[in-house]
Amino acid sequence: DRLTDVSQDQLFTTFQDFEVVRVLNTNEEQKSIAVEGRLSGKEGTAVVCLQKLPFSAEKLSEIFSDATNLKTLFRNDVYYNKLALMPSQLNEIKATIIYPAEEKHVLRFEKQPSSFVDETPQLYEEITKPFIESSAFSKEWIYNILEHKKEAERIVFEDPDPDVGFILLPDLKWTGKQVEDLYLQAIVHRKDLTSIRDLRTQHIPLLKNILHKGMAAIKDKYSVDNHKLRIYLHYQPSFYHLHVHFTALSFEAPGTWIGKSHLLSSVISNLEVCGDYYIHTTLPFTIKDNHPLRAKFKAKGYFTE
Amino acid sequence: DRLTDVSQDQLFTTFQDFEVVRVLNTNEEQKSIAVEGRLSGKEGTAVVCLQKLPFSAEKLSEIFSDATNLKTLFRNDVYYNKLALMPSQLNEIKATIIYPAEEKHVLRFEKQPSSFVDETPQLYEEITKPFIESSAFSKEWIYNILEHKKEAERIVFEDPDPDVGFILLPDLKWTGKQVEDLYLQAIVHRKDLTSIRDLRTQHIPLLKNILHKGMAAIKDKYSVDNHKLRIYLHYQPSFYHLHVHFTALSFEAPGTWIGKSHLLSSVISNLEVCGDYYIHTTLPFTIKDNHPLRAKFKAKGYFTE
Structure with missing residues (x-):
């Protein structure tokens, strides 16, 4: 009734x-x-x-x-x-x-358990890359931001350069007020980079530009010092258009654990040590057991021990 | 009175x-x-x-x-x-x-704020390495474990090989009972490795031995699957004798964030991609603002912006 x-x-x-x-x-x-x-x-x-x-x-x-x-x-x-x-x-x-x-x-x-995946370059080519391409995640909302059609008033900093440029704006989870839980995102203007897996030597200027201009903009607007920031990328990311997270070090931001996050300064260092780093490296990540990508790994026999 | x-x-x-x-x-x-x-x-x-x-x-x-x-x-x-x-x-x-x-x-x-340090190879040689050598941290308690003088009854697994061997035992923070917050440590027998900074191509067999035999021992004794484990090293570590943490993925273990932890499978991959990786890479880490090592960095002008 x-x-x-x-x-x-x-x-x-x-x-x-x-x-x-x-x-x-x-x-x-x-x-x-x-x-x-x-x-x-x-x-x-x-x-x-x-x-x-x-x-x-x-x-x-x-x-x-x-x-x-x-x-x-x-x-x-x-x-x-x-x-x-x-x-x-x-x-x-x-x-x-x-x-x-x-x-x-x-x-x-309901508690959703996770698993670790050690994604070798081969597993990336065979499973993750086709998954990203076939899933056809809508990127309209990102392009709307990049083209100033939406959220233009929220932009904290922009470098409009098509190669190394980006837009910096507060993350939706942040109120934009108190710096204790400061959280911004830098979204790159170029559209050809899905994740850290795509990064090569020639992207070092892009990454350094985000690092230095992002830190400077945050120092300028929020008075937070460079060494009080945690600057990182997710892998797997929640959307496959390259973006960088800036959070206050004092804030235990979600998803800053190993198996999810990669510090931008480490990513730059990896490319400087070895330009082909992300072609050859194994990228470990955690994934929820009900995630469709995990099902793809399972179907290929990854979790049979 | x-x-x-x-x-x-x-x-x-x-x-x-x-x-x-x-x-x-x-x-x-x-x-x-x-x-x-x-x-x-x-x-x-x-x-x-x-x-x-x-x-x-x-x-x-x-x-x-x-x-x-x-x-x-x-x-x-x-x-x-x-x-x-x-x-x-x-x-x-x-x-x-x-x-x-x-x-x-x-x-x-008292709440102690932290800072990020991007430790270049040069900063390691000039600041961190002398700090480790001069601090003379007592390793008696580690040697007591390795020589079975203390905590012998707590050993879960041992490979006694002097090059690739290690002792696996529960972390002191773990009750040793419920697998939800499983936490063990693998302590290597060799005494010449202080941290991941010292790792080279020739240590890959040691690291793979810890990874595979550690996972097998935990699967055997606690019935926890390999892909439900988080296996990592700290940098900076709390003591400078190489050791590896094994925790349940379901458990949000302390210190598993970026800027503190490095997944063992990433460390192995880094050495496979580039044998000199840890000679050339920048290692970012967070450090408490009252830590004596931070004072050394400050004295060298690292935090002046």
């Missing part, structure tokens, strides 16, 4: 009628949990994600008061190990509930 | 007498906060670190019950955004207290 809008507003004042069917994901680092469940006596699936919130600076004086009870686990000399029990309003948790939830909602919250 | 042991046991049953002097660090990702403070009417500094704990699997049925109150923030169609208020015993916080705390304790908890 379809619930009315008003009756839905009365749902979830507690978890009294909620029954956990299975845990979809737990993140011990971020202190979150996602579960699939149902409401007793009602139809439909519910997805619930609980996420502990960071300590609130405004509530510090309440947290550090007699409202917090401390239970001793053990003490060794000057070191006290305790459990702190706080009133719930000082220790809030964000709850995101989707009800009734569709299959896609469940999938979005 | 020196407190007696018994009176110290009676401290910190709440934070009633605790006064915050300053916030040392907050981590919004991990939901932790560290503060420096004092006890009213008492001498000495206290350091308190609060860390929210992950959701406990054993308490799920209590968490998802009428004990949890849900306060609506907003609702949009099937999406409910709520604040969850839970009894404190279902929402525990770990409190680590050091009292009386010394300056070193305060420093350990």
